[in-house]
Amino acid sequence: xxxxxxxxxxxxxxxxxxxxxxxxxxxxxxxxxxxxxxxxxxxxxxxxxxxxxxxxxxxxxxxxxxxxxxxxxxxxxxxxxxxxxxxxxxxxxxxxxxxxxxxxxxxxxxxxxxxxxxxxxxxxxxxxxxxxxxxxxxxxxxxxxxxxxxxxxxxxxxxxxxxxxxxxxxxxxxxxxxxxxxxxxxxxxxxxxxxxxxxxxxxxxxxxxxxxxxxxxxxxxxxxxxxxxxxxxxxxxxxxxxxxxxxxxxxxxxxxxxxxxxxxxx
Numbered sequence: 032x033x034x035x036x037x038x039x040x041x042x043x044x045x046x047x048x049x050x051x052x053x054x055x056x057x058x059x060x061x062x063x064x065x066x067x068x069x070x071x072x073x074x075x076x077x078x079x080x081x082x083x084x085x086x087x088x089x090x091x092x093x094x095x096x097x098x099x100x101x102x103x104x105x106x107x108x109x110x111x112x113x114x115x116x117x118x119x120x121x122x123x124x125x126x127x128x129x130x131x132x133x134x135x136x137x138x139x140x141x142x143x144x145x146x147x148x149x150x151x152x153x154x155x156x157x158x159x160x161x162x163x164x165x166x167x168x169x170x171x172x173x174x175x176x177x178x179x180x181x182x183x184x185x186x187x188x189x190x191x192x193x194x195x196x197x198x199x200x201x202x203x204x205x206x207x208x209x210x211x212x213x214x215x216x217x218x219x220x221x222x223x224x225x226x227x228x229x230x231x232x233x234x235x236x237x238x239x240x241x242x243x244x245x246x247x248x249x250x251x252x253x254x255x256x257x258x259x260x261x262x263x264x265x266x267x268x269x270x271x272x273x274x275x276x277x278x279x280x281x282x283x284x285x286x287x288x289x290x291x292x293x294x295x296x297x
Contacts, residue, residue, distance in 0.1 A: 065096050067121070071092035071117060076113065078184050082107045082204065082207075103121065103126050104127075108205050114126045130204070131221060131222055132220065135212075136216050136217070136232050137195075137216050138194070138291065139167060139173060139193075142192065144193070144243070145244065159176055171234065173216055177195070179208035180208075181211075221274060225279035226279055229263075229269070229292050231246065236268060248269045248291045249289055249291075258283050
């Protein structure tokens, strides 16, 4: 009997000593918990998109709690609601965040854009663009291979007829698609206001653009001359809209010979 009991007592004693040692060490080596940082992390959406300029939601929460930033309005996906919660926790002023949505500045779908070759390779816009700018004749246009779609954490992007289309209702303006597009075609614009947008980034002369894509900007400057607010200017043969000046009157839409300008959010 003693032959069995004695080893059992030794093992039990070692277990008690190890448990006590772990308890002491856990107190000595414990990392202080920042309650504010934890509370901030809980109210943030957890998208970890980096739109705030920090390494995800935890990075933004840490920067706020440590005082590295006092800007409560850096979380675009969370919007004004999250900004108000952050302000309540930190005792700061809340920021009214204007809802934004991504827009793909290209209408060169398979019906409009001509192709210079057949691409057979990795299903990636980034990879395809390294081969003479991609398969489309317009080297500025959307390749429709879905890099932006795969990056979007909100399922707000679909590939339709060879180009990316954003659903503004689902978009949270996290900017992941902006970073993913190798052509730089995606930008943010106000979600709730009617604004004109030039859905093209082609910088070729009008005659060449016509050969490349029937939906391309011809650089004719008719929209610039028509806009009563002076909201449209030319950037290297391509029209661009200043959303701060645009009132959504639609005169530029009527004047565009290729129907490249659209009123969004209407």
